[in-house]
Amino acid sequence: MALVVQKYGGTSVGTIERIRNVARRVARTYDEGNDVIVVVSAMAGETNKLVALANEMCEFPSEREYDVLVSTGEQVTISLLAMCLQSMGYKAKSYCGFQIPIISDSAFSKARIEKIEDKKIREDLKNGTIIVVAGFQGIDREGNITTFGRGGSDTSAVAVAAGLKADVCEIFTDVDGIYTTDPRIVPEASKMDKVSYDEMLEMASLGSKVLQIRSVEFAKKYGVVVHVRSSFNDNPGTLVMKEDADMEAVLVSGITYNKDEAKISVLRVPDKPGIASQIFSPLSHANIAVDMIIQNVSHEGFTDLTFTVPKTDFKKAVKIVEETSKDVGAGGVQSDENIAKVSIVGVGMRSHSGVASKMFQTLAQEGINIHMISTSEIKISCVIDLKYSELAVRVLHEAFGLAKKDVKAE
Amino acid sequence: MALVVQKYGGTSVGTIERIRNVARRVARTYDEGNDVIVVVSAMAGETNKLVALANEMCEFPSEREYDVLVSTGEQVTISLLAMCLQSMGYKAKSYCGFQIPIISDSAFSKARIEKIEDKKIREDLKNGTIIVVAGFQGIDREGNITTFGRGGSDTSAVAVAAGLKADVCEIFTDVDGIYTTDPRIVPEASKMDKVSYDEMLEMASLGSKVLQIRSVEFAKKYGVVVHVRSSFNDNPGTLVMKEDADMEAVLVSGITYNKDEAKISVLRVPDKPGIASQIFSPLSHANIAVDMIIQNVSHEGFTDLTFTVPKTDFKKAVKIVEETSKDVGAGGVQSDENIAKVSIVGVGMRSHSGVASKMFQTLAQEGINIHMISTSEIKISCVIDLKYSELAVRVLHEAFGLAKKDVKAE
Incomplete structure (x- = not known):
């Protein structure tokens, strides 16, 4: 009982x-x-x-x-x-x-x-x-x-x-459970039997809308095993739980994408202490959530700063950043609404090398240019042109072997 | 304040x-x-x-x-x-x-x-x-x-x-307040400025549906002054409050009627202890609420027992009473659905005599026969033929001087 x-x-x-x-x-x-x-x-x-x-x-x-x-x-x-x-x-x-x-x-x-x-x-x-x-x-x-x-x-x-x-x-x-990616884009997407709390957190925040992200945080904190399953049938769904050896054996668990962000770059920013704070504080005051932030090494005392914001806040953000840009003596502002973020997620990444390069190579083979890259322990995200988002999800899903086993062959 | x-x-x-x-x-x-x-x-x-x-x-x-x-x-x-x-x-x-x-x-x-x-x-x-x-x-x-x-x-x-x-x-x-009677029947019905808790209780239970009866009991118990008034204008309404000298000066405050009851008579009932209980217990077990009960003096060891029940329970009640009637050796059962109860209410009755006879006389003048009479300290109710109910309300309203003062004369 x-x-x-x-x-x-x-x-x-x-x-x-x-x-x-x-x-x-x-x-x-x-x-x-x-x-x-x-x-x-x-x-x-x-x-x-x-x-x-x-x-x-x-x-x-x-x-x-x-x-x-x-x-x-x-x-x-x-x-x-x-x-x-x-x-x-x-x-x-x-x-x-x-x-x-x-x-x-x-x-x-x-x-x-x-x-x-x-x-x-x-x-x-x-x-x-x-x-x-x-x-x-x-x-x-x-x-x-x-x-x-x-x-x-x-x-x-x-x-x-x-x-x-x-x-x-x-x-x-x-839905029957949590899928390796959006089945509307990749019909071969397969249902996962198990997924770790951390993977689920990365996927939820990246766009999979099956579970409220806070519920996963709560489950992780108290070790609650969550079983996501269909109310229309009796099939087993996906267990969200503490990671185990099975999960670590898998290189990548799922592919997610997000088309709801836009990109803003501040060019030739004088590279001195406090400059990032000067740029981001006005956005924070305006209640605009900044997601990815990329700052690369500087050249001759200047650097470029790129970040993403929700598309709904895009115009407001550009206006604010253009003003701040003048104040800090930056070279100018570039912006782009036509982008998408594609991510691969998996606890297996921790113990495997070569995952990132495989992702970049897969995208390159299709001629997909990468605008921004950011990584965490169990996730790699690339910002690419919006028009390539479905293609990128499909080829990454294929490359990391996430498709359903061919049923006919059984 | x-x-x-x-x-x-x-x-x-x-x-x-x-x-x-x-x-x-x-x-x-x-x-x-x-x-x-x-x-x-x-x-x-x-x-x-x-x-x-x-x-x-x-x-x-x-x-x-x-x-x-x-x-x-x-x-x-x-x-x-x-x-x-x-x-x-x-x-x-x-x-x-x-x-x-x-x-x-x-x-x-x-x-x-x-x-x-x-x-x-x-x-x-x-x-x-x-x-x-x-x-x-x-x-x-x-x-x-x-x-x-x-x-x-x-x-x-x-x-x-x-x-x-x-x-x-x-x-x-x-509505603008509490009226001396139903204005749909008597267009001259006038709004009362004040009414006592007891009068309101008698009128609420007799059919005026302005206030939940419990709220009046509550108001009486705690001495809350209740002001019933319209949400569509600023006119003063009716105060429901402790009775005062003004109220006692009025003979009758309001006329109410109830068409939702039916009458049942058990004839030639042997007049011995326990007989009323034998007749009413089965009705109570069937959850039928008996309202007026009239039993008159007996002749040669027999009496007639008459009472009213809600029309919705009428058929069920008649069936039950016919069985009980045989058990107790009564002479038979008569029943009538086509009745109405008309009541006059007023705390002034306590200190005035002749109110009842004025009511009976007024009805008699119109040829309205009275089937049953019951009285309380501040109320007199008569059961009459249903077809006379509107007429009875009108003539009683007139007889007790409750009509609006003639506005044209001002």
């Missing part, structure tokens, strides 16, 4: 009929002899409707009240799912964030979970009750309702699993 | 634009130098939508989960109203039932308020914050969400006014 936490997203609970399906799946897990805690999101579309109401009411809704509003979506789902389980003859009980309580800080609409009380839930589990928890929401130490940002139900589920020392946290979603 | 509690029902907050109107009205009351607590219902139609979801999910939804579900309606309204007040430049803060907390018993969907904490709200009021409270909902001592039944926001408002010793509790509604 195990303690299983299951999380179902908005699509999986999008209609009464789908909630019934979820109830059947939960009941089966319970009938197999497990204690079950279910974490659910708002019914698909509901959160957007609530956000639309807030936006209709005023331009800048208070974040505290915004959380009071949007947290009602999950509250509706938990009551319906608990009703359904009860009508099937099971003991079930819903919990809002404040009832557990899931205690968070007071950063409304992006709060961080600080503590989960397990006392009440443990008592209910002991008498055979299935627990239905509202994802996405918590309560701060002053009793205000908080929410955890888009995808926050993932984090709720992992946090509940950590707080109650569950054996596994199953995240049910509309 | 006063502490004012205002309550706005579902129609008054039915759209974003109407919530804006409510915000303007609240702000004006605040600008006039008052501390303001606003209690709101769910946006019109929302509670019905949530109830429909529950009914779609299962036939007999658990009452605990039902309350979790329907309480989200008020939570949406409080956040939107607080946002709106903030966008107008006011300090505002929303409170769900659990956040105050409004502590109730655990009778889900019809819970009774037991206690209201005033500490947090007092602190907020002190720093000039307008308080926005979710009506209809509370929390029991185990931390479960509870609701107070249809119209429960009235009771929330009165309870908050009692708990914080407010100077007045204003109930905003779609």
